[in-house]
Amino acid sequence: MNVYDGERMAELMAAQGLTAAADAGSADLVVLNTCHIREKATEKVYSDIGRLRKHGKDPMIAVAGCVAQAEGEEIVRRAKVDVVVGPQAYHNLPQLVADAAAGKAALDTDMPIASKFGALPRRRKVGPSAFLTVQEGCDKFCTYCVVPYTRGAEVSRPFAAIVDEAKALVDAGAREITLLGQNVNAWDDAEGTGLHGLIAALDRIEGLARIRYTTSHPNDMREGLIRAHAEVEKLMPFLHLPVQSGSDRVLKAMNRSHSRDSYLRILDRVRAARPDIALSGDFIVGFPGETDAEFEATLSLVDAVGYAQCFSFKYSPRPGTPAADMADQIAAEVMDERLQRLQASLNRHQAAFNAATAGRTCPVLIERTGKLPGQMLGKSPWLQSVHLLTDAKIGDLIDVEIVRADPNSLSGVQRARVAA
Ligand code: 5AD
Numbered sequence: 001m002n003v004y005d006g007e008r009m010a011e012l013m014a015a016q017g018l019t020a021a022a023d024a025g026s027a028d029l030v031v032l033n034t035c036h037i038r039e040k041a042t043e044k045v046y047s048d049i050g051r052l053r054k055h056g057k058d059p060m061i062a063v064a065g066c067v068a069q070a071e072g073e074e075i076v077r078r079a080k081v082d083v084v085v086g087p088q089a090y091h092n093l094p095q096l097v098a099d100a101a102a103g104k105a106a107l108d109t110d111m112p113i114a115s116k117f118g119a120l121p122r123r124r125k126v127g128p129s130a131f132l133t134v135q136e137g138c139d140k141f142c143t144y145c146v147v148p149y150t151r152g153a154e155v156s157r158p159f160a161a162i163v164d165e166a167k168a169l170v171d172a173g174a175r176e177i178t179l180l181g182q183n184v185n186a187w188d189d190a191e192g193t194g195l196h197g198l199i200a201a202l203d204r205i206e207g208l209a210r211i212r213y214t215t216s217h218p219n220d221m222r223e224g225l226i227r228a229h230a231e232v233e234k235l236m237p238f239l240h241l242p243v244q245s246g247s248d249r250v251l252k253a254m255n256r257s258h259s260r261d262s263y264l265r266i267l268d269r270v271r272a273a274r275p276d277i278a279l280s281g282d283f284i285v286g287f288p289g290e291t292d293a294e295f296e297a298t299l300s301l302v303d304a305v306g307y308a309q310c311f312s313f314k315y316s317p318r319p320g321t322p323a324a325d326m327a328d329q330i331a332a333e334v335m336d337e338r339l340q341r342l343q344a345s346l347n348r349h350q351a352a353f354n355a356a357t358a359g360r361t362c363p364v365l366i367e368r369t370g371k372l373p374g375q376m377l378g379k380s381p382w383l384q385s386v387h388l389l390t391d392a393k394i395g396d397l398i399d400v401e402i403v404r405a406d407p408n409s410l411s412g413v414q415r416a417r418v419a420a
């Protein structure tokens, strides 16, 4: 989502006549779009500011994103920055930059009722795979998570605005659209269209070849969306469905409002609809009070699911969240060891999933050039990176036989061009 927000801010500033600098050292304005989800991400912004200030040019610095939202004026106190703008206020970035240039205070962390999206310029040229934010914020309040505080309440963008933006993206060169939201599968409108209804509308856009969506919550996995995985050809066989832990005691303490079993039952239904689906998830190790046995339950869930790929993190206490004040915070060494074991297991599953693709022929969307002459990089339907030697162009969808599977990518040979 930060990539999407970054693109929209770049478009806003381009409309003011600014062009992209080759690197931060030659820029007049640097916008740091920040993440507050874990402490490490938050600290990064302060080291980045320090590095920028050391260079000779001394650019104007704007801090955007969730660190801006959470820390507000604290950032101005801690570091020399010119603009602070939260994730729901970035449509005001040009005005804030103008204010800062005039020597005025430039801080906006409002969460206005009217959405920022209406105030953004039309999409310009994009790559073959584009993001489209359809839903923002979260009402789930998992006890470890800052998102409900930094991004605000769950809000769905209107159906017509999304379909318009999707068409604009396709006109601008997109062949694949990934619908984004903190709880994207909670997207809905007054008519109860649901994410599957939105996907059906995108399915009708000529020139659009692939649809994806991320991130979903288990409790919002409605029957219509599961059915869409069986019925909508453009909907790619990939589901990112975070579970966080395999232990019911920990899930309850996290306020996840699903159990290990209810999660596994959802995946059974998804697999029944789309047997080849690639599954992905998020995990947190070392949540306060997590015992060895509870961690083992996470490992056994990983084996039960057989994920194609995953993200996994050490628990990071975030200011203002209930879990930060819980007893039994887990020692750093214990978290390190658990993360290593979990990631070793996830890597084995990913390698096995990739290995199972070898020998198959599948459509690959070419996204960029590779390092070797004539080499191109693209994505399989299951979101694996595929490299191959081809004269196909960026944006082409070609049939590729997978001849080699490595743990992190696949190599292929072109078989045919797929009709649009
Ligand atoms: N510590 C560690 N990981 C976290 N996540 C969210 N909050 C925290 C935290 N405090 C992870 C979750 C979520 C992903 C986006 O980030 O796994 O799904």
Ligand code: SF4
Pocket (backbone or CB within 6 Å): 138, 139, 140, 141, 142, 145, 146, 147, 148, 182, 183, 217
């Ligand atoms: Fe955070 Fe996701 Fe939980 Fe919402 S559902 S509070 S975004 S982890």
